[in-house]
Amino acid sequence: MTLFNIRWAMRHTLAIVALTTACSTLTVQASSTPAEKKAAHSYTHQTAPTQFIEVEGARLAYRRFGKPSAVPLVFLQHFVGNLDSWDPKVIDGFARDREIILFDNAGVASSSGEVPNTIEGMAKYASGLLQALNVKKADLLGFSMGSLIAQQVTLDHPNLVRRLILVGSSPRGGVGMDSLTPEFQGYLAKKRAVPDELLLDVFFTQTIESQAAGHEFLTRLRSRRVNRDVDVDSKTAPAQAAAIAGWGAPAGNANDYLKGIKQPTMVVAGSHDIVFYTVNDVTLQQSLPNAQLVIYPDSNHGAIYQYPDLFLKHATLFLNGVK
Template sequence: MNAQVASNSVAVAHATHQTAPTQYVEANGIRFAYRRFGKTGGVPLVFNIHFTGTMDHWDPAVTDGLAQGREVILFNNAGISSTSGEVPESIEEMAANAAAFIKALGLTQVDVLGFSMGGLIAQTLALAEPKLVRRLILVGTGPRSGEAMESLTPEAQDIFGATYAEPDDLWLRVHFSPSDASQAAGRKFLQRFRLRAEGRDPEVNEKVAPAQLAALAKWGAPRENPFDYLHALKQSTLVINGDNDVIIYSINSWFLQQNIPNAQLIIYPDANHGSLYQYPERFVTHVTQFLSESDEQA
């Protein structure tokens, strides 16, 4: 058994975003698809992806960059791509499934990164499992009842409703600002986005978006004192966004930072929703520094 564990650790350490094999684990009656790679031995970093995204919607510059210093775990939540089951119509159920997945891997402590809708899941997971989640990274996301979060923003409705000569060009508008510099960064991202050709996840089916939109509507619905729940988030939290996020408005990141007791906020210039993809090296540096502080305190 020890030899097997050692062998697995070596395999994880030598894998990359492009080469890490898709593995499966059962939990909550769901067969979760996941990939693990990077430097083992510390607290792993679990990634939660955006609306209609799969494991292959992450930027290799981000995942491989962070994997230099820690183990990275990517997964598809219930009903997404290569994971079985149905997509729940609530963020709370999505978070419960994420917790079941993490525990099924035998992990007792993780750091959690959530991007966009994944950030809603990450918040909920951290609140429900305070001993399991050590530190929290929230990117391009927002709080319950945040500004224009009850439905897709008008800009998002226009972007997702348009047709594109190349399907991947959708992401140039979702993640990047209209400036020449941002669009140039976006085209570089699209090249990285398609680097993994073998063993790539299939795109999500037609059932995913309606279920996720229903969950987003419940999350964003107006309520009294909507941000009070954030006061219970005791994990040290890093909030990152672009200065002009039109998918989840940038002001929502400020709401998070103002209401989470131990949170810091970083805003990247001339950036839209995918600030981490526009500035991958900067993002990796900021996240590595943030997580390393906790490693030193452990």
């Protein structure tokens, strides 16, 4: 990452932090007994308690709930996102049929430790969390930066991952990935009265229909009022921006590593993604050995939040192995 981009990320940290909502976090112990697992089935995105577990010297915050299943679905979050940055409609939709694990990576929001400045470092904590929770096999859903981490976890621990969903993603050295895109930077610099309305610009297109879906999403996003996760701090954005830029640095034969990801993969994209350009999702699908591609119309980086019901149908069919 260039010195310019590091300074830019630090200068715009307050705008970036608008992607999260500040509040307190409930501390409980990790669930492990059958009774506790059964109780977790009654939790929703709004009520699931935040738990903590030690991983690689960091105390990671996570929420584990949903219908008990042999293969949980693990979510890896976007740039400066926290536990409450996921769409409750999407999370609860999955939780009806399978176990869900959400977590904050090291140094992010309620998790302790230093924020890694490489995707490889973030992947170490993600796989470490699953090992600490005694998860032998998992499906991974990575969104944006989280999709890069999901790829790296799959490369590092292929036996741990069954299926992979990459949302708003990119291969290494992708188009426009060596720094935050000009469009994204422009929207981050824009002044707005309500901070989290930044998401209307970076997750949705400017059409009337897309913006209407965006306002519905914001209402859902704000729905958890008790024991919300805390904000990311000022160190998070620069470290994560550096990690994304490192992943996106141009290199010869940058896509060769994708041959090593043999798991069935679903790549999901918006038709007009200005954060990670849509062409990168196409490249992923063409380069991965066993991948399918879904592109939603009139959509931006948050396509799965513009079409939550349709995405749940597509993703459920994929996770269930339906072709």
